Amino acid sequence: GESVGLHLPTLSVQEGDNSIINCAYSNSASDYFIWYKQESGKGPQFIIDIRSNMDKRQGQRVTVLLNKTVKHLSLQIAATQPGDSAVYFCAEKNRSGGGADGLTFGKGTHLIIQP
């Protein structure tokens, strides 16, 4: 079946550098995408979302890019800080609905910030 996947399970970056976390999706019916951050012992925290009618959306130090042609989603974090260390999940929503309200979560990428 169609699913959301992540290219790299672990990403290590130097403090102050920019980081890019990637996510591939294969469901062409998905029209809404969400990034979450999960710190140890906590639930996933909403970071930023994007609808399929957009290519780019910016938040505070974060940017989400959506390439519908290759079905690719990325989260860019600028000037990474120690507090950015966490697991990052992407999620897609199928506009046709279906089980789980049409939501599918990726398995996550562990971002490690090195001093």
Add this chain to the structure above:
Amino acid sequence: GAGVSQSPSNKVTEKGKDVELRCDPISGHTALYWYRQSLGQGLEFLIYFQGNSAPDKSGLPSDRFSAERTGGSVSTLTIQRTQQEDSAVYLCASSLALGYSPLHFGNGTRLTVT
């Protein structure tokens, strides 16, 4: 403002016992979701409530699992005759249930079955 609240935060139970996990969603959120997360794994969908509609139970792993949502607000996830493989973090989320609104998660209940 208040986020999604789950209780207890930790629960240790003996194999074969029943457990109840509680979720208080964000006020005004009509959609409520339960997920399960095993150590180092992704989110496994369990059940979804939307308003007064029949819940989507397609993710419940067995008939030992059930959930209720009373008055369109608080939800309880019940696991009967717990097994060791039920050990996981159980996460609750709520949303406005508009087509493009994100889920907001609680911090979960860590269930350990001994």
